[in-house]
Amino acid sequence: MQAPKGAPNVVLILLDDTGFGQYSTFGGGVPSPTMDKLAAEGIRFNRFHTTALCSPTRAALLTGRNHHSVATGVISETATGYDGYTSIIPRSAGTIAEVLRQNGYMTAWIGKNHNTPPWEASIAGPFDRWANGLGFDYFYGFNAGDMNQWNPIVYENRNLVPPSTDPKYHFTEDIADRAISWVRQVNAISPDRPFFLYLAPGANHSPHHVPQEWIDRFKGKFDMGWDRYRQETLARQKQLGVVPANARLTTRSAGLPAWDSLNADQKRIYARMMEVFAAFGAHTDHHMGRVVDAIKALPGLDNTIFIYIVGDNGASAEGGIEGSVNENLFFNGFPEKYQDNLKVIDELGGPKHFNHFPSAWAHAMCTPFQWTKQVSSYFGGTRNPMIISWPGHITDRGGLRSQFTHVIDIVPTLYEITGVTPPQSLNGVAQQPIEGVSFAYTFGDAKANSRRTTQYFELGAHRGLYHNGWMASALSFPPWQPIRTGFDPDKQKWELYNIDEDFTQSTDLAAKNPLKLRELQDLWWAEAAKYHVLPLDWRASERLNAELMGRPELGGKRSKLTYYPGQLAVPNDAAPRVLNKSWSVTADVNVPANDAEGMIVTHGGITGGYGLYLRAGKPVFSYNYLAQERYVIEAQQPLPAGKVQLKVDFNYQGAKGEFGKAATIVLSANGSKIAEGRLPQTVPIQFSLGEGMDIGQDVGSAIDFTYKLPFRFTGEIEKVAFELK
Template sequence: MSGSSTSSPGAPQGVLPYAEQKYRGAVGTSYLDSDPAEFPAPLRAPEGAPNVLLVLLDDAGFGQFSVAGGGVPSPNMEALAKDSVMFTRFHTTAVCSPTRAALLTGRNHHVAGTGNITEVATGYDGYTGIIPKDTATIGEILRQNGYITAWFGKNHNTPIYETSMTGPFNHWPNGLGFDFFYGFMAGDTNQIRPYLFENQTPVGTPTDPDYYLSVDLADRTIEWLRGVESVQPDKPWFAYLAPGATHAPHQAPKELIDQFKGQFSGGWDVYREQTLQRQKRMGLVPEDADLSARPASMPAWDSLDADQRRLYERMMEVFAAFGLHIDQQVGRVLDHVATLPDADNTLIFYIVGDNGASAEGGFDGTLNENAFFNAYLMKTEEMLDRIDEIGTEYHFNHFPAGWAHAMDTPFPWTKQAASHLGGTRNPMLVKWPARFLAGGETRTQFTHVIDVAATILEAAGIEEPRSVNGTAQTPIQGHSFLDALTDADAPEHRTSQYFEIFANRGMYKDGWWAGCLAFEPWQAVRGSFDPLTARWELYNLEEDFSQAHDLAAEHPAKLEELKALWWAQAAANKALPLDWRGAERFSSEMTGKPNLASGRTRFVYPGPLAGLPEASAPDLKNKSFTLSASVQIDDGASGMIFSQGGNTGGWAFYLLNGTMVFAHNYLDVERYIVRSDDVIGAGAHELTAEFTYKGGHDYGQNGAVVLFVDGREAGTGTIEQTTPMKYSLSENQDIGTNTGTAVTGEYTSPFDFEGDLTQVIVELGV
């Protein structure tokens, strides 16, 4: 009798995982009278399947980088473009998590459970913030077809209440089909002081003063590629590189920032005009395209005073340096890939933004993007005296909305505006030398982020599975655009696509676009809205590339047709019910999002514990609470007892040279500090901070503080205003140390506690 079959499990089939192979030979009493032993055949990808490098930048507009005519230099993107095709009508969803879920699954973002970012998730199927089992990721499909898979950088596709050290981990990158993960678990992070993970293990926060996240991610990607190429050079790999750039905070090395001094003095209106002219010269925009209008509510650059111009210029100089920096780092990865033996058979997708540039800094910009999520917009006078700190680790800075609009040239609006191209159109570069040798060309087929997964599967020769890990799959909704790589006149496979974010709605069909902007992106609090009576606009994109001319009045029947189609698509894709609320959706109390701490009023921590995400920690917002710590210290002790948040907002309870300190950072606008009256001497002590909230059911109000040492009152003070909704998207709760940025300027992280910290108790009031 013959031995077991050795047929490759990589042959196309519709069910994953492949059936486990069993030995089918004859087994005797010993190996001497048995058929030869044979191990199960290793999983192999289809013959000729390419490596895949997928790069996705964050919060980058169509007219931002020089590769698409923008004013931010991108020499490495330009070099790639010479060997690639650029898709100039490629579309995202208008916000990051939805785009990423759509990219990874090949389904529309609501179908993939990600109608918005996970922090504002609700309990409806299209808005849970959970990628469901019936929409398996491209990473999972490739992994189960013989690929090695890795994810570097931003993961904003895990529910916020599942990002602690207790998991569960099935929605982390390793559970979504990636063999290896290195990066951060949040929508954004301080580029100099991030809190990082390797797979499911916290790495913590780097302490190197010269550290930058983009450099680290490039280093780790190259290191991983070297490893897989040396250990399994015949096995194809899939690397997903998702840097945090150019999402706020905008941070870059000083020497790069200094290069841009004075380069943006003309302002955002001049920038838009110059960018459009460059885009036309490059052939990216038709010669007859008009520049779309600046929003009526947005100030003209010429209307600004001298202080505003000085501040806004500096913010743009920092942003440009940030953009150049990420171009340099991704360029290092591209250069390494080019040296690999199988570089020709490496398929590269470089998506220049997961949505348009962000206007969430408001009209004046901000030192703290998180202020927007708490419905607070900073004013110029609050920032001018700290202008030289912009771009450093000390602030979560974000430029003004006027610059965001300019970065999206020639289109109207910005990130969040799913109703318009400024929020949804991003350049994409695609390179595959084995199949496409020419370069420097453009493609104008209407494509969408859901089409990338289908394109990868066709390139790899892998069948779309009907079932993955025991779950029947919702069919991939994307269409492969692989034929467009070799044929500029390939048909447009995507003739219809709906869009929705925060009730901002768009509908594309056969060259026409209908859009309804519910709220301007810088409106943090949005009030009442009627989606049935809201005004829609209409554009003929075949004749009006830049969406400059609203034709709603001229073609009412066409508009009604597209509006009806949008409602039908919304119902079919789980985009209903519409929810236009802004900052208030960050509140678990308002949305009912799970929280590991919900239902508890007392938390006991037996000693140091670092890196607990805010969403899994006791909710200290808008209520009274008490912190108590059992310590053993020497004279003059310093160090963190308890912190929640960082320089974007939050609380800190610490010792500083023997003095007990309790502090609140209100959105990097004010820091309220209460100190003990006397220095605390050596010995064992019970240290307590009691905060009594005075706001009742109002959000973000004031409160009184009383400090105690061994039960005796040791100091009092007032916190004039508290952070109402969210301390941060990426800072943590720490006990015995401070893993992220500092809540106050009195200490620097990590600020380890000097002495023994045997217990910390948090008790919540009302």
């Protein structure tokens, strides 16, 4: 089918975990020349909203429906069986990519895919909810919430991409190269067909990985601390006009320390973490600029609309109060200590750590608003900058748009400007109504009245309701608190803001206007019932445990599972569930006579996990306890050449239902014990968000630092068999 005459090319860039006050284009302290250029030739939106979390925003962005309407009320790794929370986007909510593809567009998704259910992300499929099954002709990226930028698990369409051999490899640079290559190739082959490019870097999500030369540029730039940063940022925002002149700086969110209360060591490590984060952000904008410039340089692409959404939610506070060198500690419910992190201050941003800055810096990145990512009831979590450039069509160069808009409004806007009518039936399935409202009317009229009059918000029992200039907001738990108990939504405190007059949600009017608050509370319940928001669920870390939550288990109820060489990057939900129980793994291998080494089986990486491998011919079982300790149990003698049956018995010391308890390890060869040891604690919730299990090599990051990736086994592996006890 041919695209409508005059239909533009569409380039949609979506950053991850980015606050309103982060980049310089909106007054922040991180340079953003690519955003500056697009804003100078297009328009900026300062009242655009997301859902406060990754998967929900991305599903809403692609479908034009509210996140609970398309079953993504949470990230896919915390899905439950309730209608609004399964993480399975229904066929009745077809993506914009599928519709455009059927209307003559060439489509590509490059970068982060966080919308494939984890239990469907293995080589066993099904693949209809991978990017290619969601309307994209081409996919290059990762299927997870976050990814190691130095050693990512990357897929091209459905095929695992071999690890790069370039010692300077970085994922953001890689996806920029891929995006440029794809546009050049398809435009050269079919210049009369428009394209839809969805480019979604893993940045600025942790880990904050970035080349050292970028970090060096920011040395000393954040020594003023987060409190002064907020004041300076608001002043710049007013000067730029991206906030009203009467906008008030909100108070520091409850539980966050004042910068002046910190000691010298805390200030040093926290400032460094921010330098690394700023470098990561600037590096990302630079590479997005390479893509924009390359597209603009191609002949015949004058009719291209660029939509740059600066964050799928606010900046992330998941680094905790003291910051983190392993974000997975947060997801397992453990805080970190700055004294420990200070020891590796010069390694931050490099391949040894999964680093994340402190929660108070995240709050500062969301200036001038309250709160951060995860908090859907306040604009710190949901208000993200957006820039749209469409040369020849948007003529108000450098203009500002302040209509209240939401991520679900992108799809109907694109349908309007491309001339494509959203189908009532797609691939034989009747379609849910588009719940977004086109804001194409704002392109030519900065003063037009907003056509979005109502929008609910909910995430983890954070609740909010916007209606005709008013906002009702209710907080559940601070986002840096991973274990959440004793919550009663009926006792939740609600606040009320007149955001037509109070841009930043700085003055609570609940006591002065209880009737208006009651009106919005009642409307929230009506919207919640309409869009499948109920029941409310405020749990956090425990929902990451797939077995505890009862999410689909590919192995069924089998206690014995067998794998073979070449099975790589098997996702968590397709790998043996070995947490908080006893288990064994038996590997039948053929050991070479010389230089016997390499990985036999591993699960996880630098954030946590285990590995069974040979080093100098000696069997080794390595257990990474959330990068806090790496326990190594090693045989004293090399294995003999020839066939060997190598076995690890992992004997969990906790009772059923007890998490993270100790374990004893027995390593044996051909039935004889060759080594043993004890783990004083074990990983309770998850090894990693993005790295799975490998047989015969390690395709992600390393379990420990004693071997060099990909650490292929030099012998032969017949099979690797697990028994779960």
